[in-house]
Amino acid sequence: MLRRAVVLLLALVVGLGFDTLAALAAQPADPLVEQGEGRARVETKEPLSGRTIVIDPGHQLGNHNYPAQINRPVPAGGFTKPCNTTGTATNGGYPEATFAWQVSRLVAKRLRDLGATVRLTRHSNRQDRWGPCVDARGRAGNAIDADLKLSIHADGSYAAGARGFHVIVPPDRAPWTDDIAAPSMRLARAVRSGLQGADFVVANYIAGGDGLDVRSDLGTLNLSDVPTAMVELGNMRSAAEARVMTSPKGRARYARGLVAGVRDFLG
Incomplete structure (x- = not known):
């Protein structure tokens, strides 16, 4: 009118x-x-519309209450490993499982706001839950042909002055990861750039010093058929990094860096 x-x-x-x-x-x-x-x-299209992303929040808060279940050996890519572990914690007792869960939820929300379909490998952070096992985490995303899978963790190094993040990828190892090794490394580099852009520093205690680590012993990576990386967002035993991890602003900054890396990888 x-x-x-x-x-x-x-x-x-x-x-x-x-x-x-x-x-x-x-x-x-x-x-x-x-x-x-x-x-x-004019039609507006969300930048990650049509993309499917798996986010794997490391561990589960109640793993320590279920030793028989989490110590059960499961396939891990040509060998077996325990189903899961308890994870680490800050010196003040803030668990890795809780940190990974809180950051993962922030990442998932941001990615969904950008139009992506996001699947989490676990849906709670509770003392009366355990798992899922690393073989289930490793295969998460395969059946739905996800664009990528990102596993979120934090480290617990007691090395003097150890701090910083690093990103882990699988090697070129037939018949397990030879088909995803190259795109997984591209994902790792994109995640590294995203975290550096959010003012986080690469780990000073990992060989190479570039924030990238290639490992063949992780079922979460070995059993994936889609590009995958595991990120250790920092050292929970570092007092300085623990202060960032335990603050909402710090966790939001981690999430921004991870989302920037995912967007960079997906173009």
Whole structure:
């Protein structure tokens, strides 16, 4: 109604004919783009629309309450490993499982807001739960042909002055990971760049010093058929990094860095 009133006023001011007035008033107010001889509405598309991403929050809060279950050997890519572990914690007792869960949920929300379909490998962080095992985590994403899988952890090094993040990828190892080794390394580099862009530093206690680590002993990586990486977001035994991990602002900064890396990898 407001548009038509403005057009009418213009017509009266500049002396447009009623036929011209009617044509102007009939035009839609929505943004338009030319398409051939006709017009089409502009459609906005979320940047990650159509993408499927698996987020793996490391461990489970209640793992320590179920030693028989988490110590059971499971396939890990040509060998067996215990189903899971308890994870580490800060010196103040803040568990890795809780940190990974809280960061993973922030990452999942941001990715969904960008249009992605996001699957989590676990759906709770509770003392009366355990697992899932590393073989289930490793295969998560295979059946749904996910674009990538990112496993979120934190480290617990007692090395003096140990701090910083590092990203772990599988090697080129047939018949397990030879098909995903190259894209997984691209994912790792993108995640590294995203975290550096959020002002996090690479680990000073990992060989190579570039924040990247290649390991063949992790079932979570070995059993994946989609590009995958595991990120140790920092050293929970470092007092400085523990302060960041235990703060909502710090966890939000980790999430921003991870999402930036995912977006970079997906282009």
